[in-house]
Amino acid sequence: MNKTSAPRLYKTIFLAQFRPELTFFAEFRTAASKLGGYPDWATNANSVTLRDYKTRSSTSIAPQAIGFTQDSDDIANESKRLNEALGILPKELNIQRFIRIGFRRQYLVSF
Numbered sequence: 001m002n003k004t005s006a007p008r009l010y011k012t013i014f015l016a017q018f019r020p021e022l023t024f025f026a027e028f029r030t031a032a033s034k035l036g037g038y039p040d041w042a043t044n045a046n047s048v049t050l051r052d053y054k055t056r057s058s059t060s061i062a063p064q065a066i067g068f069t070q071d072s073d074d075i076a077n078e079s080k081r082l083n084e085a086l087g088i089l090p091k092e093l094n095i096q097r098f099i100r101i102g103f104r105r106q107y108l109v110s111f
Contacts, residue, residue, distance in 0.1 A: 004109055004110065004111055005109060005110045006109075007107035007108070007109045008073060008107060008108050008109070009072075009073035009075070009105055009106075009107055010071070010073070010106050010107055010108045011069070011070065011071050011105070011106040012068070012069065012070040012078050012103075012104070012105050012106075013067075013068075013069050013102070013103070013104045013105075013106075014067060014068040014069075014082060014102065014103050014104075015065055015066070015067045015068075015100075015101070015102045016065060016066045016067075016086075016098045016100070016101045016102075017064055017065045017098060017099045017100040017101075018064060018065070018066075018093075018095045018097070018098050018099055019064075019097075019099060020063040020064050021094065023094060024063050024093060025045075025046075025063075027092060027093055027094070028047070028048060028061050028063075028093065029043065029048055030092065031061060031088065031089055031092035031093050032048045032050055032059075032061055034088050034092060035050055035059060035084055035085060035088060035089075036084070037052060037081075038050035038051060038052050038058075038059065039051075039052060039053075039054075040052070040053060046062065046063055047060060047061060047062040047063070048060070048061050049061075055070070055072065055074060055077045056070060056071040056072045057069065057070040057071075057072070057074075057077060057078070057081055058070075059081060059085050061089065061093070066085060066086075066089050066090075066093075068081060068082055068085060
């Protein structure tokens with residue numbers, strides 16, 4: 001009889017979509033600066049992505065969505081980052097309501 005191992009969390013993906021407002025472009029970099037613990041970042045005229053290569057996680061802010069991804073099984077980091085982002089960004093970006101919220105985890109199981 002083949003035994004399989006317990007599923008191992010491999011990736012977390014979160015996305016919250018909202019209706020874009022023109023004020024977003026004046027606010028998104030300031031909002032991003034209020035999130036802590038991301039030593040690396042990249043930005044363009046429309047979005048910013050904050051990265052922490054050590055924890056293999058990133059938060060992105062775009063005109064229609066806030067996203068989070070993590071390529072590890074660190075649930076404590078995942079919870080901390082998501083709570084921080086959702087506690088700060090909707091207020092800073094003046095988001096009144098979300099159109100869609102998605103949360104997904106991907107697991108691997110060895111055979």
